[in-house]
Each structure stands twice: as C-alpha cells, then as structure tokens.
Amino acid sequence: MTPLRRQFLRLKREHPGTILFFRLGDFYETFDDDAKRAARLLQITLTSREMGRGNRVPMAGVPAHAADAYIARLIAAGERVAVCEQITPRPGAPPGNGKAGRRSSTRAGASMMDRRVVRVVTPGTVAEPGMLTAAKNNYLCAVAANGHQAGLAYADVSTGEFAATQFNGERWAAELRQELDRLQPAEVLVPKGDSDAGGLPEWWSLLEADGQLEGIVTPNERWRFDPTTAEEQLLSRYEVASLEGFGLDRSPQAVAAAGALVAYLEQTHARLLASLAEVRSYSPGMYVTLDSFTRRNLEVMEPVQRAGGHEASPTLVSVIDGTRTPLGARQLRRWLNLPLRDLAALGQRLDTVDALVKDSQLRTALSEDLKRVGDLERLTNRVVQGSAPPNALVAIRECLLASQGLQASASAAAGSLARLLAAIDPCLEVAALIERAIAVADDESGGADAVGPAGERHLIRSGFSRELDELVADTAQARTWIAALEGVERQRTGIKTLKVGYNKVFGYYIQVSNVYRRQVPGEYVRRQTLTEGERYITPELKEHEARVLTAQERISELASELYSRVLREIASYHRRLQRSAKALAHLDVLLGFADLAVHSRYARPALDESGELEIVGGRHPVVEAALERALAEDRPGLAATSGFIANDCRLDTSNQQIILLTGPNMAGKSTYLRMVALIALLAQVGCFVPADRARIGLVDRIFTRVGAQDDLATGRSTFMVEMLETAAILRHATPHSLVLLDEIGRGTSTYDGLAIAQAVVEYIHNHPDAKARTLFATHYHELTELERTLPRVHTARMDVREEGDQVIFLHRIVPGSADRSYGIHVARLAGVPRAVIRRAEEVLHALEDSARAEPSARTARREGGRAMPAVSAEADAMQLSLFAPPHAAVEELKRLDVLAMTPLEALTKLHELQQRVQEQ
Known part of the structure; x- marks a missing residue:
C-alpha cells in the first residue's frame, strides 16, 4: 500500500x-x-x-x-x-x-x-455563490425536544442570519412542523435515536407523518443537544456569563438546538462561524400564522399546478416582486412568510411606501442607485469567511458607492423613509481601502495597475505596498535584461540562430544550432544536447534568473499576505456592512411595493385591531396580473373581456361574521375567497393592496381550504385530505382569524357532506374560542337556511345572467342565495359529448320534478320558523339515486296479490291505478 x-x-x-x-x-x-x-x-x-x-x-x-x-x-x-x-x-x-x-x-x-x-x-452549509439561489435563503435547522417542549434554531451561513425559538405545550409538534414548513430548510439536524444503531428520535415521527422531511434530516450525536452542553457552547462562543441578553435564559430546548447547530458548523466548516450573527430569539406568535395548507392554497411561493410548456405559473411572489437586488428578493420572501401583527411596524412600512408613491422623482433616483447594489449581504460574509476573491471586493466597493448616493437622498425625504435611507451606511473607509488595494486584471496576463503573478487570484494594486512594488520593479528589470540578452548575444557572437528560452526543468537557457557550435563563447556552460543543437547557460543569466524566480516567489507570498490583511480589515466592518445590507434590503422591497402600487393601482390599507374586514373594489392580484398579460398579448377568447371584475367584502365579529357564498361553478367563488385572503396577507406584510379601499382588522391566522386532491404518498384520499385541513382550522381558529372554506364535504356522499358542512358552520359561529371571520363557499344550497337561525350568518351569491340556453357568468358578488349550480352548462363548455349533456338534462329534470313533488326533509321547517338542524331518519338512510324514483302506482301494482282477487276486483284496481298515472 x-x-x-x-x-x-x-x-x-x-x-x-x-x-x-x-x-x-x-x-x-x-x-x-x-x-x-x-x-x-x-x-x-x-x-x-x-x-x-x-x-x-x-x-x-x-x-x-x-x-x-x-x-x-x-x-x-x-x-x-x-x-x-x-x-x-x-x-x-x-x-x-x-x-x-x-x-x-x-x-x-x-x-x-x-x-x-x-x-x-452539506445541503445546509453551502456558502459558495455558485451553489446557491440568489433570491432564496439556504437554511440549516436544528431541532431538540423533551416532553412538551421543543426547540428550533436556524441559520443561513451565506448571510449570517441566526435565530432560535421554543415551543411549549401539547401542540408543540404541530407548531414546530409549521415553522419548518415556513423555513423550507435545506438540512435539519436532530439527535440520534436511543438505540445503539442510532437512527432518529422517537418524537420525530410526530413531525414526519407525510415523509416530506425524510431526505434532509441529519442525525447527530445526542450529547450535542444536551441543554447544559449547548449552553456552554454558546457562552464560550459569545464570551458572556449568561444567555439572558439573548432572550434564551428560560428556553432550554431552544438553547439545545442553537448549541447543536454551532457545534455542527465547527465540525463541518469552522470558518463559517465567523460570519454568523449573534443568535436572535423570537416567538412565532409575533407573526401571522400561515399553515402549509394555506401557503399551498394561496400559491404564495409555489403554484399548485405548473403551467404547460416553459412558462412558469404565476404566484403571489412572482407578481409583486419588484426588487432589484438579491438581498431584496430574499427579504421579500421572508416578509411574505412572516406577515406582521405589530401595528407600529406595519405603519412604518406603509408610511415609507406612501412617501415613495407620492414622489416619483425620488423613486426613480433610488431605483437607479439600487440597480448598482449587488448582494452585499453574501459578499460580506465571504469576506469574513476568508473566501472572497478580488472581484467580490470590487463588487462590494460598487455596492458602497451606490449606497453613498442612496444615503444622500435622505435629505430629500422625511419620516420613516428618511430614517431608512439614513440607516444605509456607505462605509467609505471600506470603499477607499478596496480602491487603494485591489485591482482586477482585465485579462489573463494581468492589468496595468495589478501587482501579482499572472494567474494568481491575489491582485494588489501598484502603490499599495512599497515592498511589493520594489519586488515587481526588480523582477521587471531582470526580465528586461533577459529579454534583451538574445539581441545582445547575437550581435556579440555573430550567431544568427541564437535564442533565449525557458522551461520548468532547466530554467532560462541560450540555444545554439549545430551549425554555429564552434562559435560558442568559452563562458557558456553546456546544459542539454538536442538533435538540432545545444542549450547553454551563463553565470550572468543564472544570476538574473535567480532574481526573477526569487522575486516571483516572494511576490506571490507577499501578495497573498497583503490580500489576507485587506480581507481582515474589511471583516472588521462586518457588523456595519450587514446593518447597511439590511437597510438596503428593506428599501428595495418597499420601493418595489411603491412601484407596484403606482403601476397596478393598489391602495393603502387602513389597519387596526378591530374585528372588522372591509374591502371595496377588491381584485385578486395574481389573476388580475395574468389577465392583463393575456389581454396585452391579445390571446384568443378574451376579446370581450374588459379586465378583472372587482368585488366588495365585509366581515366582522359582531354582525356579519360568516358569509355563505353560493353560485355556479366557474363563476369565481374560489377566486373571490383567495382574493380576500391575499389582500389581508399583503396588508400585514406592509404592502398596498389591489382594491379601491380596504380596512383590515389585524388577523392572527389565515386559514384556507380551497381545492383538494388526494395524497397517494401517504395513502390519503381526497376527502381525508379535506378533513385534515378542516380539522386543523377548527382546532386553531380564534376570533382574530380569517377562515376561507370552499366546498366542505364535497368529497363524500351528499348527506354526509351536507351534515359535515352545516356542523362546521355552526361550530365556527357558536364556539366561544372560534368565532373567526369566515367566507364559506358551497353548492349545498340548503345551508343558506342557516341565515334564518344563526344571527351572524349572511348569504351572498355569484351573479349570472341567462340568455336563452346560454349562461353568462358576471363574476359579481350580490346578496342572497343561488338556486342553481349550472353544472351541466359548465360540462357543455368543457366539451362533454352532446348525448351525455342531453341525458344529464333529462335526469336533472326528473330529480327536480321529484323534489317538487315530495319536498325534501332537509329543507322542512319546524314550527316557529327555525331551520331544521339535520336530515330526517328516512333521508339519512338513503342516497340520491342516479335515476328517477319509481312511481307510487307501479310500487302498489308490484304488491298486489292478483290470485286472491276476483276478476271484478282486479279490473277495478287496474282502472284506479291507470287514472292515478294519467293524473300525474
């Protein structure tokens, strides 16, 4: 070996x-x-x-x-x-x-x-730009749990972000999984299991029911997650006597997770720790809760269904993203994942957007400066980690010069915008240092002002180091002498074929062809014999060669030392640069919000802590943007479309808490529900909203159950997925929540679905811990009867206009309830064969005739006008038939015992049955 x-x-x-x-x-x-x-x-x-x-x-x-x-x-x-x-x-x-x-x-x-x-x-410790997505954070998470407590820590080593939190109580697993869904980590650290074989801890199964985290989990030594060991790790790192100043002194599992994360970075790539910020404690309760179902249903970051071809399906973030920098793009995504519940902070964001909307000249100037700002956050971290190449330093300098112009604009602003601009620190000392020290070569041979060997990554500008300049000058002088040697020796010796060359084995040499071998001077020392001639050296040539090679080696060493010194000096400004990067990111997002408000006619929402939600002229931001794009491209089928149809919405906890929304398929019920949710979300991010006017009483959670599909990976049917989402809403909704439910109960039989839907409405209306503002879209028209018995339930419908056998969807919300779903019309639009459509109409008419002949127990009234709470026992035991029910006369004919009847009795009964049939 x-x-x-x-x-x-x-x-x-x-x-x-x-x-x-x-x-x-x-x-x-x-x-x-x-x-x-x-x-x-x-x-x-x-x-x-x-x-x-x-x-x-x-x-x-x-x-x-x-x-x-x-x-x-x-x-x-x-x-x-x-x-x-x-x-x-x-x-x-x-x-x-x-x-x-x-x-x-x-x-x-x-x-x-x-x-x-x-x-x-590892997936969570990637710091190299080529391995990262510019607009997304790359989070490494660590999870610790003990009893009814769990801790979560997360960090992005490319930006320095580091935070930790703790979950307490019986719901810790659901809340922790919710936070993991928000972070979308690249890697999750957990302690190894109790068995000798390691594996995962038993409690992990509470988080991993759907298997979505399986591929990103990294089991680590259990002792690293011990709260005492982890606390010592953090105390040593921050050189403090207590973690009280970090808000972690009463959160042992958060400390365990944070300490394990730091230990893992020490184990994998210790230099990454230098760029990590001090750990920040936070509480998820500071933000609006969006569970994974809601994020998916609202298509905040990812579309539910991909568009065909190469065109990406639009999402909320793709529509509102007007950022100009990678750090702004990441900040926007963090804000969308963490809508605020703090009125003061939201007011500052909205004030800033308002100021930018009103000053187009300032908005344009800031936009031009921001376009020159690169990814200062990640560039700075590369410097601290010692891995930044010279072009990264030049990019930092460009960022800082642009920042100088942005900060100068503070004099033209006022209020929150002026404060934000003033927080941008151009760090002129760093910009001057980079200008003085670093020169990026224009080509492979190096630039005119660059000092350093060709091909080396450390390129120091001439004038920065006297010693380096002297070495370069000495090298250049020796190279000049060597370059001139060929001409001097040819003239002195008369050897016309004499050449001066270089290789890595012998260094510099003088080559003479065999024809002139007898004219070689005596001071030449033979070093190599070739077929076509001889190679020689001279003492003077070796002396100059030694000068060149020695100087080159020293230049390389000194350039590397100087470059490292420059990196260390810039790294000493790390905190200032990162604070400035944060301000730049905020400005970038808010400037994008202002552009969106101007170009898309968004309005400033009024926010308060009431239980009201009022939207006038609201529009769905994603659908509106897609429609405008389609109209601009003159796509076929849109000639008669004038644009998105705006709608109003009013909800409050005292009078109009629940709206039961009925109407045909394709009329826009689901779009309306999503519109209300997205307007509330944008308002609590600090963005203007697509409406003429909006007043939003702050919400603590947004729940949506819109659309459903089966989950084959976990063996869950469509109805089971629907019920899981509904159960999560009913367990966690509060009077401050916004709940949007679409077609609850449609995944099962008619009466089961109706019963579940009615019970859900009653629970949200009556339960003291629920009472959330709710939009409930349904095809169960029987539910609209609840308006008569539940005081805070109101009805609304999607308006349609019938012209002959054609149905026109007006996409407007009007008071009242719908009496038809127009499903067959939608089937006709979808291209269902005409024979099927005709047969469906026949079956529908038969069912409607039957319903009119025998009023359904589901819509019967009790005395006093109260809506009946449940279907009758007879109806509960049956399902709707695909065929018309049998005629009563036919049923009686089947029961007749003709053998026991006289001929006269048989003829009389036959005549009676015939008349009954003819009458109906």
Whole structure:
C-alpha cells in the first residue's frame, strides 16, 4: 500500500458518510465506492489507479477549477462532500507550488504532501455563490425536544442570519412542523435515536407523518443537544456569563438546538462561524400564522399546478416582486412568510411606501442607485469567511458607492423613509481601502495597475505596498535584461540562430544550432544536447534568473499576505456592512411595493385591531396580473373581456361574521375567497393592496381550504385530505382569524357532506374560542337556511345572467342565495359529448320534478320558523339515486296479490291505478 493510499484511507475514516474530494494537483480525485457514486451522479468517467503492487482501485476525478459546480450537483443529489486540500510540502520535498500534474502527483512527491479536510459541504452549509439561489435563503435547522417542549434554531451561513425559538405545550409538534414548513430548510439536524444503531428520535415521527422531511434530516450525536452542553457552547462562543441578553435564559430546548447547530458548523466548516450573527430569539406568535395548507392554497411561493410548456405559473411572489437586488428578493420572501401583527411596524412600512408613491422623482433616483447594489449581504460574509476573491471586493466597493448616493437622498425625504435611507451606511473607509488595494486584471496576463503573478487570484494594486512594488520593479528589470540578452548575444557572437528560452526543468537557457557550435563563447556552460543543437547557460543569466524566480516567489507570498490583511480589515466592518445590507434590503422591497402600487393601482390599507374586514373594489392580484398579460398579448377568447371584475367584502365579529357564498361553478367563488385572503396577507406584510379601499382588522391566522386532491404518498384520499385541513382550522381558529372554506364535504356522499358542512358552520359561529371571520363557499344550497337561525350568518351569491340556453357568468358578488349550480352548462363548455349533456338534462329534470313533488326533509321547517338542524331518519338512510324514483302506482301494482282477487276486483284496481298515472 502506498503512502498516498494510507493517507486517503485515514481521512476517509475520519469523515464517514461523505464523498471525499481528495486533491491531487489540479484535480479532486475520488476513490473506491466514492468514485463509483461520483461517476454515476456526475456522469464522469470511472477509471482506476494503482495504489501498491497489483492493487488497482476505482477512481474518478473532476478539475479543481470546476469543483464547485460538481459539488453542487452532488449536494442536490443528497450527498455530503468532504473537501481535502494539499496544505504544504513536507520537509525535504522539492520546491515549487505543489501543483504537480494529475498523473505525476503520486509519483513526484504527492505522498510527501500534507493534506487535510478543510470543509465538509452539506445541503445546509453551502456558502459558495455558485451553489446557491440568489433570491432564496439556504437554511440549516436544528431541532431538540423533551416532553412538551421543543426547540428550533436556524441559520443561513451565506448571510449570517441566526435565530432560535421554543415551543411549549401539547401542540408543540404541530407548531414546530409549521415553522419548518415556513423555513423550507435545506438540512435539519436532530439527535440520534436511543438505540445503539442510532437512527432518529422517537418524537420525530410526530413531525414526519407525510415523509416530506425524510431526505434532509441529519442525525447527530445526542450529547450535542444536551441543554447544559449547548449552553456552554454558546457562552464560550459569545464570551458572556449568561444567555439572558439573548432572550434564551428560560428556553432550554431552544438553547439545545442553537448549541447543536454551532457545534455542527465547527465540525463541518469552522470558518463559517465567523460570519454568523449573534443568535436572535423570537416567538412565532409575533407573526401571522400561515399553515402549509394555506401557503399551498394561496400559491404564495409555489403554484399548485405548473403551467404547460416553459412558462412558469404565476404566484403571489412572482407578481409583486419588484426588487432589484438579491438581498431584496430574499427579504421579500421572508416578509411574505412572516406577515406582521405589530401595528407600529406595519405603519412604518406603509408610511415609507406612501412617501415613495407620492414622489416619483425620488423613486426613480433610488431605483437607479439600487440597480448598482449587488448582494452585499453574501459578499460580506465571504469576506469574513476568508473566501472572497478580488472581484467580490470590487463588487462590494460598487455596492458602497451606490449606497453613498442612496444615503444622500435622505435629505430629500422625511419620516420613516428618511430614517431608512439614513440607516444605509456607505462605509467609505471600506470603499477607499478596496480602491487603494485591489485591482482586477482585465485579462489573463494581468492589468496595468495589478501587482501579482499572472494567474494568481491575489491582485494588489501598484502603490499599495512599497515592498511589493520594489519586488515587481526588480523582477521587471531582470526580465528586461533577459529579454534583451538574445539581441545582445547575437550581435556579440555573430550567431544568427541564437535564442533565449525557458522551461520548468532547466530554467532560462541560450540555444545554439549545430551549425554555429564552434562559435560558442568559452563562458557558456553546456546544459542539454538536442538533435538540432545545444542549450547553454551563463553565470550572468543564472544570476538574473535567480532574481526573477526569487522575486516571483516572494511576490506571490507577499501578495497573498497583503490580500489576507485587506480581507481582515474589511471583516472588521462586518457588523456595519450587514446593518447597511439590511437597510438596503428593506428599501428595495418597499420601493418595489411603491412601484407596484403606482403601476397596478393598489391602495393603502387602513389597519387596526378591530374585528372588522372591509374591502371595496377588491381584485385578486395574481389573476388580475395574468389577465392583463393575456389581454396585452391579445390571446384568443378574451376579446370581450374588459379586465378583472372587482368585488366588495365585509366581515366582522359582531354582525356579519360568516358569509355563505353560493353560485355556479366557474363563476369565481374560489377566486373571490383567495382574493380576500391575499389582500389581508399583503396588508400585514406592509404592502398596498389591489382594491379601491380596504380596512383590515389585524388577523392572527389565515386559514384556507380551497381545492383538494388526494395524497397517494401517504395513502390519503381526497376527502381525508379535506378533513385534515378542516380539522386543523377548527382546532386553531380564534376570533382574530380569517377562515376561507370552499366546498366542505364535497368529497363524500351528499348527506354526509351536507351534515359535515352545516356542523362546521355552526361550530365556527357558536364556539366561544372560534368565532373567526369566515367566507364559506358551497353548492349545498340548503345551508343558506342557516341565515334564518344563526344571527351572524349572511348569504351572498355569484351573479349570472341567462340568455336563452346560454349562461353568462358576471363574476359579481350580490346578496342572497343561488338556486342553481349550472353544472351541466359548465360540462357543455368543457366539451362533454352532446348525448351525455342531453341525458344529464333529462335526469336533472326528473330529480327536480321529484323534489317538487315530495319536498325534501332537509329543507322542512319546524314550527316557529327555525331551520331544521339535520336530515330526517328516512333521508339519512338513503342516497340520491342516479335515476328517477319509481312511481307510487307501479310500487302498489308490484304488491298486489292478483290470485286472491276476483276478476271484478282486479279490473277495478287496474282502472284506479291507470287514472292515478294519467293524473300525474
């Protein structure tokens, strides 16, 4: 076994469960099973290499300069990658930069090279820009639990964000899962299970019922999640005596999660810790709760159904995102995931948007400056982590110069906008340092003002270091002498074919062809004989060569030292830069809100703590945007469409708490429900809303049950999914909540569905802990009778106009209830065969005739005018038939015992039955 093989196996043992990227010269190699997996996942060639006498092992490698792209693909495939670098040559190794060729590295001293794993890249610890999505955070989470307490910590190592919270009580699992759904983490750390085999803790099954988190869970040592151990970890990191100042002194499980997260980063990539902010404690109760069902139903971030072709389906975030920077795009998504319940904070956001809406000149100026701002947040973190290349520093300088213009605009603003602009810190000291120190080469040979060897990433501007400038000047002088040597020697010796060249083995040399060998001066020293001539050196040439090579080595070392010093100095401004980045992100989002308000006619909502919700002229932001785009593109079928039909809505907890909304399919009931929810959501994000006027009494939770589909992965039917969502709403709704229910009970039989729907309405109306403002869309027209008995229930319907056999959907909400669903008309529009449509009409008429002949017990009245609370026993035992019910005369005819009747009695009965049939 070769020394290189022993080194690899040792490092592999130290990092189990990873693919080890083992640096060999200009390549990262993988071996054994790692090579087989890498070759399959990366679609690279699987070869083999000898690692001792007759011992060939599988090998697959990738170029070092493209490693990030390959690592990103492995991470996306669920792998973890340990990156092993060559550090320094061991004593006695030949001089050089350690970059031996891929094949020669093992033979030419690779075994003498120190190597160590410098980082372990996992889904939650990615910091390289090429592996990240600019508009999304990449969260690493840690979860700890004990009894009825659970802690959650999360961090984004690319931005420095770090926060923790604790959940208490019997509902901790549901609340924790809700928070995980909001964060959408790339990786979740949990303690290993109690068994010797490890695995997951028993309580994890409470969070993992649907299996959606399975692929991102990383079990970790249990002792790391011990609250005492974790507290010591955090106290040591922050050099404090207590965590009281962080708000975590009474949250042991939050401390356990935060400490385990920090320990994991120390284990995988310690340099990432330097850029992590101080842990921030928070309470989910500070924000509006949006469960996973609601996020999906409202299509806040992701569409429920993908559009066909390459066109992405619109979502709320895609419609309102007017940000100009990556940090603004991430901030917008955080705000949409965390709508506020703080009136003062919301007022400041709305005031800022209002000021920007009213000042178009300032809005334009700020927009131009923001376009020059890059991702200051992630750029700064790369500096702190010591991984920022020179072009990242130049990008930081550009951000800061743009920030200077933004801050200067504060004098033209007032109130909250002026305060926000003043919070932008241009850090002129950092901009000046970068300008003075860093020069990015224009091409591969370096720029005119760059000091540093060609191909090196550390490019120091001339004038920054006197010592470096002197070394460069000395090198340039020696190179000039060498460049002139060829002409001088040709003239002195008369050898016309004399050339001065260079190679890595012999350095600089003088080459003379065989024809002129006799004219070679005596001071030339032969170094190499070639077929076509000889190569020589001279003492003077070697002296200048030594000057060049020594200076080059020193230039490389000094440039690296100076660059590291610049990084450290910029890193000392880390907190200021991150505070400025936060202000820039807020400005970017609010400026986008202002543009949206101006161009899409959004209005400022009035917010208060009442139980009222009033919307006048409300519009669905996503549908309106899609419709306007379709009209602009002149798509067929929209010629008669004038635009989105606005509607009003009023809900309150004292008079009109519940609206039962009826109407035909395709009339817009679901769109109306979503419109109300999205307007409330936007208002509590601090955005103007698509309405003529809106007043929103702050909501604590938004629940939607709109549309449903089965969940085959967990064996749940459509109706079961519907009931799970309904159950979550009924358990968690409060008088401050907004509840939107669409077609409750449609996934089961008619009477079961009607009974469930009525019970849900009564519960929300009567239960003292519920009483949420509710929109309830239904095809069960019998439910509208509840308006007579439940004082806070009112009815509304989607308006339609009938013209002959045509039905026109007006998409307007009007008071009252609908008496028809027009389902057959919708079936006709969908292209259902005419024969089916005709038969459906026949069946419908028969059922309607039957209903008129025998009034349904479901709509019967009790004495006193009170709506009956449940169907009769007879009706409850039956289901609606697909066929018309049998005639009573036919049924009686079946029961007759003709053998026991006289001929006269039989004729008399037959005549009676005939008359009954004719009369009906």
